[in-house]
Amino acid sequence: MTRCRLCGSEAMASVVDLGATPPCESFLAAHELDRAEPAYPLHLRVCSECWLAQIPPLITPEETFKEYAYFSSFSTSWVEHARTFVTGAAERLGLGHASFVVEVASNDGYLLKHMVERGVRCLGIEPSVNVGAAAREAGVPTLTEFLSPEVGAGVRAEHGPADLVVANNVYAHIPDVVGFTRGLRALVADDGWVSIEVQHLLTLIEENQYDTIYHEHFQYYTVASAIRALASGGLTLVDVELLPTHGGSIRLWARPEGAAGAPSERVADVLAREKAAGLQELSGYAEFAARVAKVRRDLLKFLIGAAERGETVVGYGAPGKGNTLLNHCGIRPDLLPYTVDRNPYKHGRFTPGARIPILPPERIAADRPDYVLVLPWNLRDELVEQLSYVHEWGGRLVFPVPELSIVEVAPGGVTA
Incomplete structure (x- = not known):
């Protein structure tokens, strides 16, 4: 590059x-x-x-997203996060029966179904044929397209301008940042709002979250760089929220330039935090590679030690971040014989590169392993509760990021 x-x-x-x-x-x-x-x-x-x-943009979105393995609705906490967002956005913006909401990268309708339930007119724009079909089956109107300025203008011409455009966990997934942002501007009314959720580079660096670096994520944002990106399409940042999702995300509230007004104090506060962390100078990034190498060494040391002691370790989850971790660490079925996932689409398949089998979650209770390596560590609270049954045979959970953590669980998901 x-x-x-x-x-x-x-x-x-x-x-x-x-x-x-x-x-x-x-x-x-x-x-x-x-x-x-x-x-x-x-x-x-x-x-x-x-x-x-x-x-570098070495793969295209078309290669990744036409047929996609990720369905948002399989995460209970993520569906609840979407419901809470819809409730808050409706109250904040006064959304009702006369409003129009568009979500870009709407996946299987996990978020817009809450708009449908409230009687708000809405449309999803989702490039993946298979997950878009699932959204329509769930009653969420969905257009199968990648967002561009032309697609945005076409939706506006047919449906009218959107009072709110939602773009959650997609702003990192597009290599044409400027074109995508112009597409958002084409969708939104001149006095409307755009809400974007994206992982925060600040927490990625501070918490060693390097497994969230993968080919679907073309860029990684601070609020400072997001301001530049939004401006490239005629949008102005007016507010920001810090969220715990995905290990630490930012929710960006933007408006067309003419309606924006002054940014909130929260914008200034987060910009100051980023500057204090050194993310506007190269020194702030200097030690990250060394800390990433330690995560790799610690996880391999644990897995090799468990194998030598005759202890069993299996995986939970098959998220994209898990595949970055498995491949970077060189983990193969001799150290992790299988992982499980709630998504039936992945059952009987194998993880890319590492080629670890993906099985239904019931396999864990059947095999009673000594350890369960949790690959979607960002869902820690949800999964500690879901996997609390491993205490029945003395099993423990292992979280690899931000540092290796071995957790004993008690009934109800409370850590012992």
Whole structure:
């Protein structure tokens, strides 16, 4: 990568190089195990002009999202997070029967179904054919498209301008930041609102969350770099919320330039935190690669030690972040014989690169392993409760990030 995709600068500095891995959602069917897998460099760099952290766009969204393995509704806490957001947004913006809401990357309708229940007219724009079909089956109107300025203008012409445009966990997934942002502007009314949730680079760096770096995530935002990105499409940041989701996210509230007004004090507060953490100078990124290497060493040491003691370790979850971790650490079925997942789409498939079998969750209770390695560590509270039954045979949970943590659970999900 020689130029920043946002500002065009050539002042790009290395943050961490994770080698080459397959795309994290390219799960393998059994008949594909003897085929070659493409692997692409996974090297995070930061632009020292606009401070957008980014990886090279080596795969296209079309390759990843036309047929997608992730269904948001399988996470109980994520559906609840969406319901809470809809309730708050409706109150904040006065959304009602006369309003129009668009969600970009609406997945299986996990969020907009709450708008439908409130009687708010809405539309999802979802590029994945299979998950978009699931949304329509659930009663959520959904357009199968990638957002562009042209698609945004077409939706506006047919349905009218949106009072609220929601773009949760998609702003990192598009290599054309400027074009996508212009698409958001095309959708939203001149006095409307855009709400974006995206992982915060501040917590990624501070909490060693390097497994959230994968080929679907083309860039990683601070509030400072998000301001630049939004401005490229004619949007102005007016408020920000810090969220615990995905290990630490930011919810950006933006409006068209003419309706924006002055930003809230929270914007200034978060910008000050980012500056204090050194994220507007290269020194703030200098030690991250060394801390990533320690996460890898500690996890491998634990898995090898368990194997030598004759103890069993299995996985829970098959998220994209888990595949970055498994491949970077070189973990194979000799150290992790299988993982389980609630999503039936993944059952009988194998993780990309590491080729670890994915089984239904009931397998854990049947096998009674000594340890369960939790790959979606960002759902820690939810999964400690879900997996509390492992206490019945003295099993323990292992969380690899931000540092190796072995947890004993008691009935009800309370840690012992």
